[in-house]
Amino acid sequence: MTKQGYRTNSRTKIMEFLQENRNKTVTVREIGIHMHDLDCPVNVTTIYRYLDKLEKDGQLMKYAGEKGEKASYQYVEPDQGCDDHLHLQCVSCGAVIHLDCHFMDEIAEHIDREHGFDLQCRGSVIYGLCQNCRPGQRAHRQAAEVKK
Amino acid sequence: MTKQGYRTNSRTKIMEFLQENRNKTVTVREIGIHMHDLDCPVNVTTIYRYLDKLEKDGQLMKYAGEKGEKASYQYVEPDQGCDDHLHLQCVSCGAVIHLDCHFMDEIAEHIDREHGFDLQCRGSVIYGLCQNCRPGQRAHRQAAEVKK
């Protein structure tokens, strides 16, 4: 983790937004819109640069792109150890589930022993439907609608 | 699976390339370069359209983007059932391993029962290092070099 850098109004608000949405991923565009709504418009360049920095510092996970969309980012607790477990993301509402249970060890072990493959959790995403979005559940899809 | 469409020289060669590389993913750019090397240059538009068609027909799996790169595609056997198992991709050489063993059921079941999550294999990729590319192995990295 490198040094903190300056604390500016923009960065503070972006970080707040990331932390509020730590249970799912957000895109650069969404951050931009949010900042605009806050009457604190920020250039996309600034967002990209700040996010790159945060990712290098390990405070952010970057996903190449969710199902054909563009890159998305997710805040991670500094000590959450997101490198040790896989992540499930709901394709409907965007929620991210951290698979940090005992079973994670079994997966890594099986893949290692049976397939000779050394798992790398950072950047790996398993898609599907979360509890709330599965058919038959009452649909909690507000988040999904917001996305476009 | 929809109808076959016309058989043209370009399509034949693109399909051959996809099948030759069925053990890993390829990008539109790589296909373009390959076609150029074959003295059979094809417009990128054509590649995109053909790939879209193949994906709709289920002969191709499309990945949103591998580790920050752009979309990549992989040929799948018509009856390979790639919707039923996850895929491991080596970040070094690009090889893809089909996780179509008994353990796949355990993963899906655990994720379902413990996390209420309905797995969706298509598009999900787990990254890591394959047998040949793991440190300590003799490095088979020709493929990795080709990529850039």
Next chain:
DNA sequence: TTGCGTGCAAAGGTTTTGCATGGCA
């Protein structure tokens, strides 16, 4: 002949880079 495939040009979108300015420490 008919309809699909292809190339070209252009557009839309995301992300990056250079440069000058402004602001935090």
Next chain:
DNA sequence: TGCCATGCAAAACCTTTGCACGCAA
């Protein structure tokens, strides 16, 4: 004051779309 952060403009990419023409069946 000295960096670092920011905005702006421009560029580099990736991908899609419209249109006209060519070619397979």
